[in-house]
Amino acid sequence: MMPLQLTILRAQPSDIPQIVGIEMVAFVDPWDEMTLRETLNCFPETFFVAKTNGDLVGFIVGGIEDTGEEVYGHIMNFAVAPRCRRRGVGRHLLRRLEQEYAILGANGIQLEVRVSNTVAQEFYHSLGYREVFQVASYYSNGEDALVMMKWFRF
Template identity: 70%
Template sequence: MMSLQVNIRRAQPTDIPEICALERVSFVDPWDERTFREALAAYPETFFVARNNGDLAGFVSGGIEDTGEEVYGHVMNLAVAPEYRRKGIGWQLIRRLEREYVILGASGVQLEVRISNTGAQEFYRRLGYREVFQIAAYYANDEDALVMMKWFRF
């Protein structure tokens, strides 16, 4: 796989319209603009965009949770524009997000993926994520989610 080097930076409110447009072409039950604005307001340090010559190539939105005993990251949303897929951009976005989680003191990262989305599951496996359990009827269409987790070891 050829890896395209893109500019990754923290998302800004001005990125939201393009992020919403990418979300709509990427998912059957896309987040709406309000949800993205809330995510950016709540977690500005863990919301990144990848740009290539001004084009939005992809984005990742993450959260951070502190249980009192442990801090862990949560990959909430990841999408790569169709013309930029299979060029290493999703990998670069996840790696950038993971670096931020380490800085914030997280011991690991979790995410949910559709049980039918075997391509995404394989992508996350290659990045070191492992299945931990399933959540029944997690998505709007009642599809189950596979919860995957990656622990940081230092």
């Protein structure tokens, strides 16, 4: 498949309906529209969408966490429309968020992924993420989460 011509932009309130559409098909426990709107309101600088020909095909959102010892980015939600997967959309979104976290002074980035989602784990590995630990019963259905991190080297 040909890579898509993408534009990565900060999410806008008008993007939420399309984000909800992707969310509903991407996850067994999707965030609802209100949660996505609240997230955009709280994290406007670190909520990005990917568009091709005006069509929203993916999104990523996270926040900055400061432990007092380390500052790192935390990916909270990330999905690509099924028809556009394996075409560079996720890679571009993740790199844009990593860039924003670096600008904001983060030392690295963290995320949680289902232990059963080996496709996503391989994707993150390919971009330098490594397993840190597991969290038991993290998801609503009782599935464990694998916490992965990538440390920035400047």
